[in-house]
Amino acid sequence: MHSVLTFLTTIVMVAVGTSVLADGHGDCGPAGQSIRILASDFPAIHAVVDEAELRCGKAAAEFVRNHTTEARTIMNAALKPNPSEYSSVIVANSTLTQLMNDGLVRPLDSLVEKYSDQIKPNTLISIGGNVMAVAFMANSQHLFVRQDILAKVGIGSIPSTYDELLIAAEAIRRAGIMEHPLVMNMQVGWNIGESFNLVYLAHGGEFFQPGTAEPAINSEAGLAALGTLKALVEYAHPDYLTHASNETQGLWEAGKAALGIMWGSRGAVILDDEGSSEAVTANTVLAAAPSVEPDGIPGATLWWDGITIAKNVPDEQAEATFAALISGMSPEMVMKNNDDAVWLLDGFEPGAAAAGVSATAAGGAQPYPMIPQIGLMHNALGNELVDFLKGDESAEQALADAEAAYVTAAKEAGFLK
Amino acid sequence: MTHRSFFWFVFPTLSAMMLFIALPIVSVLIQSLHVEHEQVLVVVESCGPFGCTQTMDIDHEATQALRDEQPLGRFNGLNTYINRSHLAFADISEAWQTKATLTEFVQSIMNLPFYRALAFTLTYTFGVTPFVLVFGLAIAVGVNNLPKLFKGPTIFCSLLPMMVTPLVGALTLFWMVDGDGVIGATLQYLFDDPALSLKASASLTWIMLIVYGIWSSIPFSFIVFYAGLQTVPKDILEAAMIDGATKWQRMWHVVVPHLMPLLIFITLIQLMDNFRVLEPIIGFSAQAHATSLSFIIFNDLNESGYPLFASAAATSILTILGVAVLLTPVLIRTWRDFHRKSH
Numbered sequence: 001m002h003s004v005l006t007f008l009t010t011i012v013m014v015a016v017g018t019s020v021l022a023d024g025h026g027d028c029g030p031a032g033q034s035i036r037i038l039a040s041d042f043p044a045i046h047a048v049v050d051e052a053e054l055r056c057g058k059a060a061a062e063f064v065r066n067h068t069t070e071a072r073t074i075m076n077a078a079l080k081p082n083p084s085e086y087s088s089v090i091v092a093n094s095t096l097t098q099l100m101n102d103g104l105v106r107p108l109d110s111l112v113e114k115y116s117d118q119i120k121p122n123t124l125i126s127i128g129g130n131v132m133a134v135a136f137m138a139n140s141q142h143l144f145v146r147q148d149i150l151a152k153v154g155i156g157s158i159p160s161t162y163d164e165l166l167i168a169a170e171a172i173r174r175a176g177i178m179e180h181p182l183v184m185n186m187q188v189g190w191n192i193g194e195s196f197n198l199v200y201l202a203h204g205g206e207f208f209q210p211g212t213a214e215p216a217i218n219s220e221a222g223l224a225a226l227g228t229l230k231a232l233v234e235y236a237h238p239d240y241l242t243h244a245s246n247e248t249q250g251l252w253e254a255g256k257a258a259l260g261i262m263w264g265s266r267g268a269v270i271l272d273d274e275g276s277s278e279a280v281t282a283n284t285v286l287a288a289a290p291s292v293e294p295d296g297i298p299g300a301t302l303w304w305d306g307i308t309i310a311k312n313v314p315d316e317q318a319e320a321t322f323a324a325l326i327s328g329m330s331p332e333m334v335m336k337n338n339d340d341a342v343w344l345l346d347g348f349e350p351g352a353a354a355a356g357v358s359a360t361a362a363g364g365a366q367p368y369p370m371i372p373q374i375g376l377m378h379n380a381l382g383n384e385l386v387d388f389l390k391g392d393e394s395a396e397q398a399l400a401d402a403e404a405a406y407v408t409a410a411k412e413a414g415f416l417k
Numbered sequence: 418m419t420h421r422s423f424f425w426f427v428f429p430t431l432s433a434m435m436l437f438i439a440l441p442i443v444s445v446l447i448q449s450l451h452v453e454h455e456q457v458l459v460v461v462e463s464c465g466p467f468g469c470t471q472t473m474d475i476d477h478e479a480t481q482a483l484r485d486e487q488p489l490g491r492f493n494g495l496n497t498y499i500n501r502s503h504l505a506f507a508d509i510s511e512a513w514q515t516k517a518t519l520t521e522f523v524q525s526i527m528n529l530p531f532y533r534a535l536a537f538t539l540t541y542t543f544g545v546t547p548f549v550l551v552f553g554l555a556i557a558v559g560v561n562n563l564p565k566l567f568k569g570p571t572i573f574c575s576l577l578p579m580m581v582t583p584l585v586g587a588l589t590l591f592w593m594v595d596g597d598g599v600i601g602a603t604l605q606y607l608f609d610d611p612a613l614s615l616k617a618s619a620s621l622t623w624i625m626l627i628v629y630g631i632w633s634s635i636p637f638s639f640i641v642f643y644a645g646l647q648t649v650p651k652d653i654l655e656a657a658m659i660d661g662a663t664k665w666q667r668m669w670h671v672v673v674p675h676l677m678p679l680l681i682f683i684t685l686i687q688l689m690d691n692f693r694v695l696e697p698i699i700g701f702s703a704q705a706h707a708t709s710l711s712f713i714i715f716n717d718l719n720e721s722g723y724p725l726f727a728s729a730a731a732t733s734i735l736t737i738l739g740v741a742v743l744l745t746p747v748l749i750r751t752w753r754d755f756h757r758k759s760h
Contacts, residue, residue, distance in 0.1 A: 073719060098722040103477040128461030128474050135466050179612070188705040189720060211460050211473070238617040239596065241705040302467045344466055367467040372456065372475050375722035383530070383716070386705045390619075393528065401528065408501045412727050414453035414491075 027115070028056035029323030030316040035060045037321070038075055039090035041067040042265065044137050044341035045305065049090075051336075052328030060320060072098070079104040082312035087321040092305050093368040094375065096125065096133050101372050105132055105308040111322045118326050123344050125306060127370065135306035136329050137341040140365060141185075141198055142300055142356035143290055144252065144260035144270070148283040149177060158287045162202070162228050162299070165259060165290050169235035172258050182235040183248040183257040191244050192389075193382030194301070198261070199232075200225040201366045202292050202299030213373050213415040215406050217381070218399040226388055226395040228292070233389055235259075241386060255280045261289065261299075264357035268339045271353050286356030288363045300360045301368040304344070373415040380406035442737065449497055449730035451490040454483040490727075497731045502713075504735075505529045531732070534708040535739075540623065541709065542691040542743070545630040549687055550680065552631065553638025558668070560639075561646045572643070579636035587700025590629055619706040626697050626707055633697075634690070638683045645679045646672070681751055688743045693736065710736045 035056070039045045049065050057063040066086070068074070072095050078085035079099065091099060099105045107130035112119055125133040143165070145158055153171040165182075172181040185191040200207075205221030208214060233240055237251065249266050251257045253276035262270075267286050270276065289300035307325045309318045331347030342354045350358060368374075380402045388398035410416040418426070457479035463472040484490075499506045512525040526532050560571050578586065593600045594615045605613045615621045649672055657667050673680075695711035698704055704712065710732055717729040 072722065094722065101475055101723065103475075103481075122466050125463075125465040127463045127472070128459070138466060187702055189716075210471070213458065213473075237596075238612055238614040242616050242702040244702075304466055361467065365467075367465060367470065369470075370463050370472050372458065372473055373723075379716070379721035382720070383704075387528070390705070397528075404501050405530070409721065409725055409728070411500075412452045412497065412725050413723055414456040415458070417455070 027118075027323055028059040028327065029320040031059045031320075032061045033317045033320035034062045034064075034087065035317075035321045035324050036062070036064040036066075036086045037088045037090065037325070038066050038068075038071050038078060038086040040071045040092075040305075041069050044265070044337065044343075045090055047333055047337040047340055048136055048307075048325065048328040050328075051330060051333035052324040055327045055330075056320070056324035060324065063324070071095075075099060076102050076104060079310050079312065083314070083317075084310045084312040087310050087313045087317050088325060089308050089310070090305065091133060091308050092139075092303050093370050094378075096306075096308060097370050097372060097374065099308060100127070100132065104311055106311040106318065107131060108134065108309060108322065111309070111319060114319075115323060115326050118329075120344070120346065123306070125304070133306040133308045134326070134329075135304035135344055137305045137343050138357055138361065139263060139265050139303040139305065139342065140300045140357050140360045141194075141261055141263055141289055142298070142360045143287045144262055144267075144356070145285050145287060146258040146280070146283050147285050148279070149181075149258040152177065158285060159259070159290060160288065161294055161296070162199075162232070162290050162292060166231055166235070169232075169259055173235065178256070178258055180235060180237045180256075181258040182232060183243065183251050183260040183262065184232065184236055184240065185244050185248055185262065186233065186236065186240045186389075187244040187247075188241050188386050189382045190378065191382070192241070192385060193378045193380075195261075196225060196229060196381050196385055197301055197368075197378070198289065198299040199228045201301065202290070202297050203228070204292075204297065207369060207374065207377055208371065213410055215377065215403045217377070218396070218403050222399045223395050224292075226385070226398065229385075230389060230395075241389070252276075252284070253280060264342060264354070264360075267356055268341075268353035272339075286352065288356065288359035289365060291363065295363075298360045298363040298365040300365040302361055302365050303368055305341075373410055373413070376409045376413060376415070377406050380409060442734075445730045445733050447489070448726055449734050450493060450495070450727075452493045452497065452727045453490050454480060454487070455491075456480055457483075493727065497727045498735070501529065502717075502728055503531050503731050505531060530708070530713060531710075531735075534710050534713050537623065537707045538692060538694065538709045538739075541627060541630060541694050541707075542688060544627040545634060545691045546684065546687045548631045549634045549638050550683060552635050553683070554642050554673075554676070556635065556639045557642035557646055558672075560643060572640075575639055576636045578633050581633075583633060583696040584700050586633055587629060587697045590625075590632075591701045594625060616701070616703075622701070622703050622706040626694075626701060626703060629697050629701070630691060630694065634687060638687070641679055641683055642676060645676045649675050681747060685744060685747055688747070689740055692740050692743060710739070 037049055039049060046067065053063050053065070071089065075089050075095065076098060079089065080102070084104070089099065096105070109131050112124065112131050112134070119134060123135045124131045125135055143159065149172060150158070150168060153168070153175045155168050155171060159165040159168050169181050172178050184195055186195055200217070200221060203221040203224045205219065205225060206216050209216050237243065245263055245266060248257070248260060248262050249270060252260055252262070252270055255277060264286070270284060271281055273281065289298035291298050309322050329345050331345065334343050334345050334347035338349055339351055339353055342350070342357045384402040384405050385398050387393045387401070388395050407416060457476040458473045459476050461472060461474045462469055498504055501508055508529060509526060512522055516522040516525055527536060556575055560568060560575065563571060592598050595601045596605065596614055601615060604615070605611055615625050653671055654667060657671050662670065693711050694709045695715060698707055698709055698712050714729045714732045714736075717725040717732065
């Protein structure tokens with residue numbers, strides 16, 4: 001609870017203090033080093049790396065950056081050789097696990113201590129007592145609603161539970177406004193697995209038997225989650241099994257949806273004046289992810305994005321890279337790019353686009369699990385649940401299939417005997 | 418040619434084939450017989466902006482020690498081949514014993530990822546290949562009969578589907594069949610059903626993928642047949658005409674037999690290509706309704722963030738065996754023809 005409060009304070013409070021970088025150029029660490037960054041490709045990450053390059057690019061012998069949506073698929077291979085291809089990878093919860101599974105990132109404790117005046121303690125990601133990453137932004141799924149359409153069907157408050165969400169969807173359909181008022185990212189594979197995770201966590205589910213890699217999804221919570229999911233997709237577009245973020249955002253911006261469970265990072269993009277009409281943007285409200293019972297656990301996974309430093313690089317290079325990226329997280333950077341993300345940094349003034357993520361975190365949503373074998377479980381869920389949603393098999397069978405697929409994969413990967 | 422000079426003649430090709438084809442297959446085979454070492458897991462506490470939770474981490478020193486001992490991993494024999502993700506013998510025999518009716522038995526087999534993928538892969542292969550042969554020949558004959566002036570542009574246009582990158586072609590069509598796209602909206606209008614969606618039904622998705630497969634493969638068979646048509650001996654055609662053969666008879670008794678070797682060549686290539694179908698499934702986001710053997714391999718290596726090399730290798734070897742089985746009848750036939758001619 002304490003850290004949730006800290007998180008809220010970060011979001012709500014405007015920066016005071018820490019103006020170490022008053023002259024605009026902070027400490028860039030050892031000069032003449034090579035800084036090579038691998039990162040995903042979205043505006044908030046560009047903003048951090050741009051600022052790092054602006055401040056510390058000149059002091060470095062080279063400053064190379066590779067922004068690619070395929071970062072996740074190449075990073076382990078790129079960090080394995082010694083010296084590794086990149087000195088830093090910008091990661092999120094699940095990708096940090098992927099790097100740590102192969103032991104490719106170094107503990108940052110000594111660097112954090114050295115640069116502690118520029119780092120907020122609540123942005124440190126520690127595992128087993130070692131700081132492994134420094135986070136700079138938060139993300140989660142949450143509810144998007146069109147207030148004007150809810151008002152038309154006589155619903156004054158924003159749905160806060162799945163039941164209320166279903167009532168609202170039914171009311172909109174009954175009124176003949178939209179046949180399919182709900183959008184969710186349900187593309188078969190990663191997205192459908194993640195959508196299950198949200199509802200499953202809201203139902204209080206656990207993915208594994210505590211302390212082991214044995215699956216625990218074929219449970220009451222699992223059945224309940226599938227029931228909720230099935231009820232929701234009745235109101236989703238018939239093509240929902242092909243919809244990921246780009247498609248759901250498109251439907252929303254085209255005014256073809258009134259209720260949505262989408263990523264917080266799409267909030268700013270939807271609310272801006274591009275790609276949509278005034279009627280949609282002015283009436284779109286971002287709210288907490290729905291829960292099962294009133295004031296229950298929101299159906300969302302909390303994510304952070306942050307920096308890591310490669311293990312297989314010389315210490316000076318590691319320090320220069322760390323210092324550059326930390327300088328990229330300055331309050332000035334946040335000020336310039338305030339609406340690009342829900343920043344965990346000083347200087348952030350939360351706007352309308354950040355409201356959904358803040359409310360979801362405040363409601364006590366769970367972070368996306370950082371467990372070594374979670375990727376295998378996620379993939380099994382992503383591939384095996386679809387038959388149930390299509391109506392081809394029972395919920396019990398779908399969960400049994402997902403467990404069987406996971407166990408097969410986990411045995412091969414050495415997580416289970 | 419003496420044996421000695423023949424050897425030196427084929428040596429460069431042979432060594433390249435060894436290096437780039439045989440060795441990788443052997444390495445994949447070896448890979449498929451091994452699985453990862455046991456991961457030594459420890460329970461740790463993980464803290465971040467959202468609080469602290471109990472989680473697990475891999476004990477790298479202990480795991481690395483296991484790896485150094487046996488770099489290939491644990492020997493697993495053929496167990497990967499018969500596990501649930503592949504041939505699933507245990508699941509099949511269980512289903513055979515417990516399921517009451519044949520329908521239920523077939524259903525439970527189609528619930529296994531490998532057999533489900535195999536079902537689509539075979540349907541796709543045998544759905545696409547004949548159409549590609551027939552349409553390719555028809556277009557080639559048509560173009561061959563055009564006046565010279567139109568031939569060039571027509572050939573260019575006919576080759577377009579092959580020039581378009583498969584993934585781009587698939588994506589373009591995917592957007593067109595969307596409910597808001599040209600084809601999707603037209604179909605909804607024609608059938609007067611605003612909820613009609615090609616992407617939501619399994620059978621329509623299969624048809625869509627097969628039509629895409631035919632569209633993208635026709636240029637290949639067309640251009641091969643067209644080249645073959647240029648070599649049809651004129652005097653035989655004229656002799657057939659004098660004998661009073663109709664257009665169809667000339668086509669069926671002169672042109673097609675002449676093109677037979679090409680027909681077999683295209684059949685071979687198409688069977689191999691279509692058995693490895695992947696791009697349209699990704700492009701159409703069709704994995705809800707259709708998966709292929711190549712798609713399973715892609716998924717094993719790419720999706721979980723933890724590449725399952727043994728699993729992918731086993732599916733690869735099974736794919737190679739599948740291609741071999743498919744090609745056998747065609748190869749036996751070619752071999753017989755070759756034998757007959759040489760006597």
